[in-house]
Amino acid sequence: MAIQMIRIFDQYADAEAARDALLAAGYARDAVRVSVRDDEAGPVQGNFTVDNGTEAARGTAARNDERVTQRGLCMVVLDAAEGREAAAAAELLERFGGRDIDKLAPPANHQDIV
Template identity: 45%
Template sequence: MINHAVLGVFDEFEKAEQARAALLADGFGSDALELKVHNDEAGPVEGNFLVGNTAIESEEHVYERNYATPVQRGQCMLMVAAADPATAARASAILAGFGARDPDQLSGAQR
C-alpha cells in the first residue's frame, strides 16, 4: 500500500530523467515513478521572448541578441510513490541530489 508521495520539480528534463534513472538504480520500481512534462504554449516564464532584450534600432538587429536566454521554470515533475516514511525520505534525498525543488516550498515562496 502506498501512503506517501514525494514530488520533485525540475527546470530541465535531462535532470528529471537523471533523477528517475537514479531512483530506478536505487531499487524503486518503474510503477512507483511518474514523470510529467508540462509545456506552456505561451512560452518561457522568464525571458524576453516577446519584446527582446534591447530596443530594435534598425532592421539589422540580431535575433539571438534580442531574444536571448529565455528560461523554462518548473516544467518537469517527478512523483515517487513510497510505502513508508523512510522510503519517502530516501526518494527525497535522491531528488534533491539532482536539483529537484519541493513544490510546497515553491508555492510558499510565491505568497
C-alpha cells in the first residue's frame, strides 16, 4: 500500500535538490512533485488606508509599505511504498531540510485559547 509523504522546505532550491535526489534514488518521476505556494507577508490593508490625514501617520503607512515581503511555502510530495522505501525517502528528505508537515500541525484535540 502506498503512502503520501509531504515535507516542507524553507528554500525552493532545497526542495528541488531533494526532488532530484529522490529521482536519482530510483523513485518514479510522476511520484515526486514540488509545489510552491506564495504568501504576501506584510501589514493588513487597514495600515495602508487609514492615515487620519496626519503627516506622522502617512509616514508610518509609507514605512509599512516598504516592509512587505514575499514568502513562499515549498513542499515536496512523494507517493512512496510503506516500510523501508518510505523510511529511506524520509531520511533523504530530512537531509535536504524537509520538515514533516504532520509534525508541524497542532494535535487533533488542540483548542485555541480566546
